[in-house]
Amino acid sequence: MPGTKEIRTKIASVKSTQKITKAMEMVAASKMRRAQDRMRLSRPYAEKIRVVIGHLNKANPDYKHPFLVEREPKSVGIIVVSSDRGLCGALNTNVFKSTLMLMREWQGKGAKVNLCLLGSKGVAFFRRLGTPILASVTGLGDKPHVKDLLGSVKVMLDAYRDGGIDRLFIVNAEFVNTMTQKPAVTQLLPVQTIDDGDLQDMWDYIYEPNAADILDGVLMRYIESQVYRGAVESVACEMAARMVAMKAASDNAGNLIGDLQLIYNKARQAAITKELAEIVGGAAAV
């Protein structure tokens, strides 16, 4: 029978843990809402840029930008978006798992794999694998900025231009709802055919200085905005996953406290009974 004092200390310690997990849950909930807002805000840019690319594509079908040309995939690049911090359930593990699956799929086809890692959890995980890592960014925080991502994206785009990689994917957690986040694989390069929408409002633009340069600039920004969207979505997922994980932890702590309280009460009663029995026994002996 454990001593009552030990149980009391245990209960106090679990209680303080519960306080922390509860606080983390609430912080994650409010951060998640803000991350979702940011996700929403990044949408108009991506949509508008898509329309412009669609126009450009229609306007000059003779010019083929390298970003739009399908090549024999001899090596592929994968951008993996993970969180910087842990305590967010199986979120990162799921992203890594689907990345590994994607890697195996391409390696099976005889293609080399190059990685670009966003987030320190990804760096810690993929470093051990020995796969070449072309670029990495860590410490993006809760509010990723486009400018922090530009460097890594440029490395990958340059590699694509030079023929170092023939295809570029991004793997990030996709925000389904607060309870569900699932890893999503999206192909960034070559840019998959952008649906042209309605063809009737067809007119050609005046291009300044020329269509090729503009297409280059716009396509680059499109990829960047896609990576940014991945990063922001990943933050929203991280917060949602942490919220759920911390809620489960708080609930478990509550159960644990209940059980411990029961044991404590039993121990206390047993002690009292024992004392009484001793007194009664002692009185009877006198």
Add this chain to the structure above:
Amino acid sequence: MADTTIHCDIVSAEGEIFSGPAKMVFVPAAQGEIGIAPRHAPLLTMIKSGEVRVQTPDGQEQFFFVGGGALEIQPKKITVLADTAVRAKDMDEAAALEAKQRAEEALKGNIDKIEQAEALAELARAAAQLKMIQKLRKIKG
């Protein structure tokens, strides 16, 4: 009515900056500043970093700083795809280099905390074994 105003959207990857009707919009295009009035010919161009001026129908002027980007003009609509970050060729290059370096450092095994803890544990185990061996030797010897 549609002849006197033009709808103007200024969006960046991180959010919408401006959306509404305008009498006239001035944009620092790649080949010099251009002023866009309603019913401008369709035009696509890149823009430099600088300020975008929007004259709203009530005669006021609004200023927005853009770090560059792209501009699309349709007769009734202007879309400014603004960059949030000021980018210059050298700066992009530097950022790319930095990202590469970080990756290399990570690969080289720039010892992080977890690994440090693992290494320390390993060291402690080895030290304990060594002590044990020395003790055994003393007993034997």
